[in-house]
Amino acid sequence: MPKIDTSVSNLVAMIKSGELRLPEMQRSYVWRATRVRDLLDSLYRGYPSGTILVWETDREMPSRDLAVEQASSPFTGHKLLLDGQQRLTSLSAVLRGEPVTVRGRKKPIELLFNLAHPDGAPAEVSEVEDDEVENEEDNDVESDDDDAAPSVQERLKKLTFVVASKALLADPHWVRVSDIFNENIPDGQILKRLVKSLDDPLFDKYSKRLQNARKIRDYPYVMHVLDKDRTYEEVADIFVRVNSLGVKLRGSDLALALITSRWQDSLKLFSGFQEECEEKWFTLDLGLIVRALVVFAKGQSRFKTAGTIPISTLQAAWHKATAGLQFAINFLRTNVGIEDETLLSSPFFFTALAYYANSTDYRLSVETEGELRRWLYIANARSHYSRGSSESLLDVDLGTIRRGGGPDALLELLRQQVGRFEIEPADLAGRGERGGLFPMAYLALKARGAKDWRTRLGLSLTHQGRAHFIEYHHIFPKSQLKRAGYDSAEIHEIANMAFVTGATNRRISSTLPEKYLAEILDEQGPEALDRHCIPLDPGLWRLDAFHRFLEYRRAALAAAINELIAQSTHQPLTANVADLIARGEGEELEFKASARWDYRQSKHNAVLESLIPKTVAGFLNGKGGNLLIGVDDRARVVGLERDYATLGTRPDRDGYQQFLVSLLSSTIGKEIFSDVTIGFEETDGLDVCIMRVQPSLKPVYVKEKEGAHTVFYIRSGSTTQPLGIKEAMDYIRSRWRQ
Numbered sequence: 001m002p003k004i005d006t007s008v009s010n011l012v013a014m015i016k017s018g019e020l021r022l023p024e025m026q027r028s029y030v031w032r033a034t035r036v037r038d039l040l041d042s043l044y045r046g047y048p049s050g051t052i053l054v055w056e057t058d059r060e061m062p063s064r065d066l067a068v069e070q071a072s073s074p075f076t077g078h079k080l081l082l083d084g085q086q087r088l089t090s091l092s093a094v095l096r097g098e099p100v101t102v103r104g105r106k107k108p109i110e111l112l113f114n115l116a117h118p119d120g121a122p123a124e125v126s127e128v129e130d131d132e133v134e135n136e137e138d139n140d141v142e143s144d145d146d147d148a149a150p151s152v153q154e155r156l157k158k159l160t161f162v163v164a165s166k167a168l169l170a171d172p173h174w175v176r177v178s179d180i181f182n183e184n185i186p187d188g189q190i191l192k193r194l195v196k197s198l199d200d201p202l203f204d205k206y207s208k209r210l211q212n213a214r215k216i217r218d219y220p221y222v223m224h225v226l227d228k229d230r231t232y233e234e235v236a237d238i239f240v241r242v243n244s245l246g247v248k249l250r251g252s253d254l255a256l257a258l259i260t261s262r263w264q265d266s267l268k269l270f271s272g273f274q275e276e277c278e279e280k281w282f283t284l285d286l287g288l289i290v291r292a293l294v295v296f297a298k299g300q301s302r303f304k305t306a307g308t309i310p311i312s313t314l315q316a317a318w319h320k321a322t323a324g325l326q327f328a329i330n331f332l333r334t335n336v337g338i339e340d341e342t343l344l345s346s347p348f349f350f351t352a353l354a355y356y357a358n359s360t361d362y363r364l365s366v367e368t369e370g371e372l373r374r375w376l377y378i379a380n381a382r383s384h385y386s387r388g389s390s391e392s393l394l395d396v397d398l399g400t401i402r403r404g405g406g407p408d409a410l411l412e413l414l415r416q417q418v419g420r421f422e423i424e425p426a427d428l429a430g431r432g433e434r435g436g437l438f439p440m441a442y443l444a445l446k447a448r449g450a451k452d453w454r455t456r457l458g459l460s461l462t463h464q465g466r467a468h469f470i471e472y473h474h475i476f477p478k479s480q481l482k483r484a485g486y487d488s489a490e491i492h493e494i495a496n497m498a499f500v501t502g503a504t505n506r507r508i509s510s511t512l513p514e515k516y517l518a519e520i521l522d523e524q525g526p527e528a529l530d531r532h533c534i535p536l537d538p539g540l541w542r543l544d545a546f547h548r549f550l551e552y553r554r555a556a557l558a559a560a561i562n563e564l565i566a567q568s569t570h571q572p573l574t575a576n577v578a579d580l581i582a583r584g585e586g587e588e589l590e591f592k593a594s595a596r597w598d599y600r601q602s603k604h605n606a607v608l609e610s611l612i613p614k615t616v617a618g619f620l621n622g623k624g625g626n627l628l629i630g631v632d633d634r635a636r637v638v639g640l641e642r643d644y645a646t647l648g649t650r651p652d653r654d655g656y657q658q659f660l661v662s663l664l665s666s667t668i669g670k671e672i673f674s675d676v677t678i679g680f681e682e683t684d685g686l687d688v689c690i691m692r693v694q695p696s697l698k699p700v701y702v703k704e705k706e707g708a709h710t711v712f713y714i715r716s717g718s719t720t721q722p723l724g725i726k727e728a729m730d731y732i733r734s735r736w737r738q
Helices: 008-017 033-044 085-096 131-135 146-157 187-191 201-218 232-245 251-262 266-279 286-298 311-335 348-359 366-381 390-402 407-418 437-447 478-483 502-508 513-524 543-567 577-583 606-620 641-645 653-667 670-674 725-736
Strands: 003-007 020-023 052-056 079-083 100-102 105-107 111-114 161-163 174-176 220-226 470-474 497-501 589-592 625-629 676-683 686-693 710-716 719-723
Touching: 003 008, 008 020, 008 085, 008 201, 008 220, 020 232, 033 085, 033 111, 033 161, 033 201, 079 085, 079 232, 085 100, 085 201, 111 201, 187 201, 232 251, 251 266, 251 286, 266 286, 266 311, 286 311, 286 348, 311 348, 311 366, 348 366, 348 390, 366 407, 366 437, 366 543, 366 577, 390 407, 437 497, 437 543, 470 502, 478 543, 497 502, 577 589, 577 625, 577 676, 577 686, 589 606, 606 625, 606 653, 606 686, 606 710, 606 719, 641 653, 641 686, 653 670, 653 676, 653 686, 670 676, 710 725, 719 725
Parallel strands: 020 079, 052 220, 589 625
Antiparallel strands: 003 220, 052 079, 100 105, 111 161, 111 174, 470 497, 625 686, 676 686, 710 719
């Protein structure tokens, strides 16, 4: 195997021209900006940086571009990069001043060079990252901690390369690395903010440092070239062995290489499905997709024999795997309320859900659907697949499913693993954003109707616009707690976090809760805080009461999570019309054929309108529920066409929703729409209106049209009943403990 001495600049030129490309077996670009920073620092200091392995072949082989722009070349497919992709992609992007493309999105790698860096060895020990962190592509920009800005600034002055920030760019000692390698930008232009003339002693010092940085282009690499007569399968085996020895790739990456080396163009299938899932707000790692493929091909999750599975078996398993994963995404999003994979403590839940759905031929009963949701909530809260060998735990679940076990069997296995299902306040003590309790706290608060304190937007990870992205906010500011001497684990505990939009988070900043919570309480009422499980006692908002605040909120969050789990088996969060009809009317579900059209008299009947606010009020004053309009009392879908026809100029969904909003606003009040959502679904070709009602945090009354008096309604079985004054007062004291 010949060796060729080359340089960084030559390798970058080969990438730019398209002469050097990737074999299909290669994984995607995954480096974070901090890894690129460390690579540049090593090359700047002349440290060893490994070798490059390429395969030169005269045959057309499955290949693809690197994550940087490449030209078409007659050499395309002749030199394929087997080892060194992350390094060379990073160097090509930095030296050419171009972004990398990650999952269809262009992301710049903006690094800065410190002209005033200390001489000699690095001032800090190099960072070592966990394997899992490399795939956190949206988290690849360093951010300075505003609460510790002075110490951070002092630390950064000792570094040679850093990830760019606005604060550092304001300092002329920090220059863009891309400017250093831009031949159209002379040293004088880069240094004009630091030196007054070319005779300034600092000009010579800083100019030499810029030249030393440019010498990175001359850094020597040894490129090993595999013989042209080797087969693609043999090269794939070499690729696996090389990367296995260095533990540079995960098992899924090696399995992907072995599978794609035998199944031509399979990577296009995998990547295409990955992009399809991304459109639905779920980012599935290619490794997860490959694992699902192996699961459906072999009935177990380990990759050991992935390279020996017949292609015909893989192709048959692919259709099952994609169908199963599609079901898992839809189930998580619509039946469980999980909008994004970050709300799962492990990606293995996708695989387990996919395998179970396939085992039932995608037919779930009402009971099974509720139990499956309950299993997922509990397993997620308890970080089921993180309590030991993840693959072993997944294989036990898969074996249970393969033997015909349902969610009840999975729950029993889970009970043997975790003991109790209920979340206790002590479980939240010292627990931060890692683990399953953090996303479960978010889901529980979302189910309670928690909203942003400024925009009043409900919690959702799919909001449009950066200002509306949901972030976690430290209720007691980090800076204030640090100065008061509180422990770091307490500061970053779940109980000290609320979920708000980014704009609200920045607006509150380091303001103490005794100030901003008081303003929220005064402007928006107690429910704005109670929905976030925040105590209403101002005495608990003081800095010296932080421990008592944590105790209160741990208990409140634990209760909210337990309530969400308890509700999961009898009321789906976003059940569709068919599921609701199949369940039948009851305390939390009512059918109404119409809200305006009288089917018996065949005309518009205003009396029917008064039944809608009474039912909604009954749900608000009880456990919540769903009202279906367009379904008669015999559970037949009759649609809304007759109701639409009575609306005059707006005989459609929009007009009908406007009618309902006006009706409820005039009889109950506009404030109820924080607990009431109005939607529509087409069933059997007919429109049905779904009114989803959450339990109210305070008593709700209906204003009767006959007079100015109001009536208090509750649900009793499958009916809505008014209560007298004494009965209502007794119920209110019991229901809200006032």
